[in-house]
Amino acid sequence: MEKIKVTVGLGSCGIAAGAGKTYQKLTELQQQAEYSFDLAKTSCIGMCFNEPLVEVSAKNGSWLYGGVDEKRIVEIMKHHEAHEAPLTEYVVYSEKLDTPGKTYFDGQVKIALRNCGYIDPESIDEAEAHHAYQAMKKIVDEKLSADQVIQKVLDSGLRGRGGAGFPTGKKWQFAKSYSGDEKYVICNADEGDPGAFMDRSLLEGDPHSVLEGMIICAYSVGATGGVIYCRAEYPLAIVRLNIAIAQARQKGYLGKNIFGIEGFNFDIYVKEGAGAFVCGEETALIASIEGKRGMPNKRPPFPAEAGLWAKPTNINNVETWANIPWIILNGPEKYAAYGTEKSKGTKVFALTGKIKNGGLVEVPMGITVNEIIYKLGGGIIDDKKFKAVQLGGPSGGCIPAHLGETLIDYDSVQATGAIMGSGGMVVMDETTCMVDIARFFLDFTVKESCGKCTFCRIGTKRMLEILERICDGNGQDGDIEKLEELGRQIIENSLCGLGQTAPNPVLSTIRYFRNEYEAHIYDKKCPAKVCKKLITYMVDEEKCTGCTICAVKCPTKAISGEKKKVHFVHQDLCIKCGSCFTNCNFGAISLV
């Protein structure tokens, strides 16, 4: 009988959910006589809401199981051994079964993520069996010139997936046009946007696709060295990248005269970032690689002319690199067949927040917000009301529910005041306060501003102060207008992308949720009941059991009541710390 193959998803989030323990259990089972199966590792398949995930493949089909902890894996394996059939109860996806996971996968087109979750990321042989390095071999076999390769990238319509959306082929043309004894290709893997993790998944799941993309670019622009600037918070990605680089060197895909091309010398090393959001900006990133404080510089000169060590340099984002081999191998027309007129291909989104099916999705450009949220995402947690989706993190804005039919492409998203960004998509429901979200992002940019430009350094701080006082119930008439004015000034007078986009989350929430700002300022109310200072805490008489925990925990003794009798909050003493609400075990503290 053919052996069953069991594959465990060991990406960062899988491990966080306990996949390591499941894998450990499987190795123990393998030792036992009654089981006979092969065990394999893979990375994140994007179905994060069902982690840990385990796939069981047998001769009669393959089944993806979700929520597989140490106990469940034994149940599943026993069932397979005994019945040679799946334990359908826990199956989340299978071609043969109608599971909820079906719509999640069937709505996707996987190009950048083509191998993520399907191969062992630490094995170059498995990657090569899934077409890794075939695109570069095709270039060699068909003797494509550098210009022909760049033309293919141009024809595909691929735009920078880091967020700005500059045509990738054009960037390559610029880099090629400048000559230098040394030339560099950089992979921007400093994924700093909170709420985005697609680059991490890609690097952990299919590092060879990124390496191959960089090699193809090096061939096209004539580069001599490559750097992957990866943030230190992604230790697993760094480990797997280094494994992949060592394997590629052994195969002659990196080093001297690679792919048998005389004089094509190109090698890549990984540079660990040290934690600074601004280093996602290309000139700051270059400064950081050079070992300096990661502060942006004036452009021009653009990196294509004078980048790393003042040599011509081309920088692209992880997802952009991963698309390149597919485009060369399958043809630019095929890539351009997906998407809209000005935004071709697919885009990976990290779908998080108040969404049922949170995870990683790769969708063709031109899909609508509603399709992503309701079809792929399965709707809002607890079926609450969908309020808005935040795109682009601290540089972006939100698309409100009434614009749910907005197409996801660079230009349509920009028209709403949000930006495509790197692909973080945080879903918010009626319990999310938009003023609080704006304050949250401003707090982030204030901390991350490098301090070079006055408007960014001081302006964002002043905006944050205004937002804080609005959230604390001290908002004044004219605050909204002041925020708008400051925002406009900061956008106009900042040097780099961080400052130029920092006010976006505020301006975009004012644009669509001005009434929430007004409720905070004039009525001293937080409609979503998030801003603590604007909430009145009351005891729900029907739910209170008189357990006294709230009275014990209250720091100002504002709650009184006898044991086993309904308690009472003295509003004049209450400092609105919320401790009664978080400590009540019966949900008896109501927010008014």
Next chain:
Amino acid sequence: MRIQRIFVENDNRKTPDDVVITNELDEIITKYKGKKGNIIPLLQGTQAIFGYLPRAAFEKISKETGLELSDMYGVATFYTQFRLNPVGKNIIKVCHGTACHVQNANAVSEALAEELGIKDGETTADGLFTLESVACLGCCSLAPVMMVNNDTFGKLNNKSALKVIRDIARKEKQ
């Protein structure tokens, strides 16, 4: 601005200026001496040895490599990774990314701060825990998330987060 992060109001532990600088530092200095762009790897290597950047290490590196102290200090204070004060045995990193924020990561941080009696960025008097908030750990679908040393804990609330650190504290005291 970025520099604010490293100044902590109430640091219970004194900074030992007399740390014994070991031979391990020599290896790092030999490895990176004279290489371009070496400040960040030098500091990262130093922090890997000591858990933070002791003053004595700055001085030694400067003396042996010729790097300016001011340049090194500038880099060390710019990046969030670098610490100028010793840290506790267990480092708690509470994620405050967007997804964690909307799922109430504040409640987790507040509960931990109350339990440990320290603020963000500080270390407990017994040197057992350091509490930090970080921008994003990239486990957004498990929000809210925290990392204790190298273990990640997801889908937390104020109570389950406390349980995690109480378990660790109990084990440490045994």
